[in-house]
Amino acid sequence: MKRIILHVDMDAFFAAVEQREHPELKGKPVIIGADPRGGRGRGVVSTCSYEARKFGVHSAMPISQAYRLCPHGIYLPPNGALYQQVSQNIFQIFYEFTDLVEPVSIDEAFLDVTGSVRLFGDGPTIAQKIKQRIKEKERLSASIGVAPNKYLAKIASDLQKPDGLVVVETDQIETFLWPLDISRLWGAGERTQQILRKMGINTIGDLARFPPQVLKQKLGSAGEHFYRLAHGFDERPVITREEVKSVSNEHTFGKDVDDMDVVRKQLVYLAEKVGYRLRKKGLKGKTIHLKLRYDNFSTITRNMTISPPTNQTRQIVDVALDLFEKNYISGRKVRLVGVGVSGFDTQAARQTNLFDVLDEKQQKLDQVQDLLADRFGRHIVQRAESLKKKKK
Template sequence: MPLMCLPGENIRIIFHVDMDSFYSSVEVAANPSLKGLPVVVGSDPIKGEGRGVVSTCSYEARKYGIHSAMAISKAYRLCPDAVYLRVNMPLYKKVSSNIMEILKGYSSKFQQVSVDEAYLDVSDLVQDYDEAENLALRIKEEVTLREGITCSIGVAPNKSIAKIASDYRKPDGLTVVLPGEVERFLYPLDVSRISGVGKKTSIILNEMGIRTIGDLAVYDVQVLRERFGKFGLVMHQLANGIDGRTVMERGDVKSISKEDTFDRDTSDMVYVEGVIDVLSENVHGSLLKKKYLFKTVTIKVRLEDFTTYTRARTLGAYSSDLSAIKRTAKALLQEFRGRGRLRLVGVGVTKLEKMDEKQSRLSDFF
């Protein structure tokens, strides 16, 4: 059954706040002459000969078919006249920190989940969803006024629905899903809208006759568990609007990682190394944001047959060096050359240690 509020039950209202095309939006805010232009943030395309990948791009660039994790050479072929910029992580980190401070001012129940998105539980701050909508509008207005970029907000009874809602009307969107409208909102959407359901999982679900969230919601849960294990049950619950996770600031961080599932399985290791560069930069940005040093670098590799491997290497001393993450991750990747096509790659750091005040100041220069 879909999520419903029971009589006498306290109303629960969750926001998911997601910055729109964050890196490129920050670049445009810093340089207004870029407004309205296709902007691609990533590596140097070298007139179509570059070997890196797109980190993110503006909505104008997306009209040409460009998207994140695409080979930069392909992006150049699609739109050679776009503005190509290198990743400027210190700038994005600074703007992210400013935005998160804004969001913290709207709720004591705050959870940052990445450099450009966060959850807020405003249940004890508003009386109903009308007040919640007005609060969301104030947040959007303040973010734009102070940082010059837009965000999209989903307002819903739980985290899963709020996240789907924030992506519903991008960019600069606001979508409110009332408890009694969960089924009507979720059921027509493509099953890939559920967090964790990637392209390969979507293909398998489609082959099972499951194309929409509504299809998944009424599907035999035992069959889903047999096919997908525990995640089959999780998918079924999320499809029915069931998500009991709370919004809370994370405690001590044990690890920081990012991963990417490729559009197509690939054996092009130059391309994979480009993706590792982007993932390493994202991990490094989170590392500095949370003010941690690392000692161990890990990679995750999933092959085309879904076998998954993790490899790790521990450095001689704690570090905050981006180049050490990239270098070590690429060295660990070499084991998988000639092993067939890769479906997914991830980069992470573990054995974390909080920076002291001096180290924190020095990290601003990396």
């Protein structure tokens, strides 16, 4: 039976929500991100309205660059709680049509509606109903791609934004896919694209007609993968719950920091956040990561594997600080730090072992901190070593 896959992608989601909440912003260049402060701001653009995109602004662009391109834009900080609530409302609409929903991010998802045809109509009809339901309930627009697989649906959803609906029929795959630039090839980064263009491959059709054995010589196993994509093959199912691979948090300082006590306190605070999230998810990990970015944007990542797996804040703090002390280059200013945990063992999360008994005090401290955070918010209590000195 032919699969019917939808890729639903909200249009300029954060900016569109702000324009909905504040009608005076409609038709204006709205940019969600850090305060640009006269073009010297830090951080990147989370998203921006289509009015801002006319000036060359786009997601992930440094906020300072966005300010230079669009100094008259309206710059707003992200309102995460509001966006999350709207996202939940939209995903609830998805579940009205199918249980097979794979979240990709807060504002996009894959839906397998193959089994929903008898109830709601064919793929394009379902897509139109979803678009209409989102418009009625949330006063927002979505672009949807309808295709026999995830890869084609993802490409289709991006071709007629905003408020687009593009359908790829099984007998039209080559007509649809082959004229597109290789930048549309899923997983082909800039380096891969450079290699392909040097080979005279500029469109997906060029790639599809190239000998697969040559692609494999140039790109290894990825060559065969890209060859299959160029012919529209993608057998991956819609996965309703993707396994969590890592839990991490990072922080970009308002200005480059040369006081290492400030960096250490931030690392402790990030480790607290990671530990809290691990315990809420019922996860324990054995690999603890440190991310460190200097003022010249050079970035290092280091990790340490411990046994048994943990979700205790104290252990995460100790390893993160140890990695920092061993790898920090003395005298360098720090722009960004991050702490993460991976290598999860779900069985370990359910078991009590000797180390848990020995660390009973730390467990109780974590439990009390989590309880207070759940009731009053994450900032209600922090470890003393993560508290920043108050300005005089």
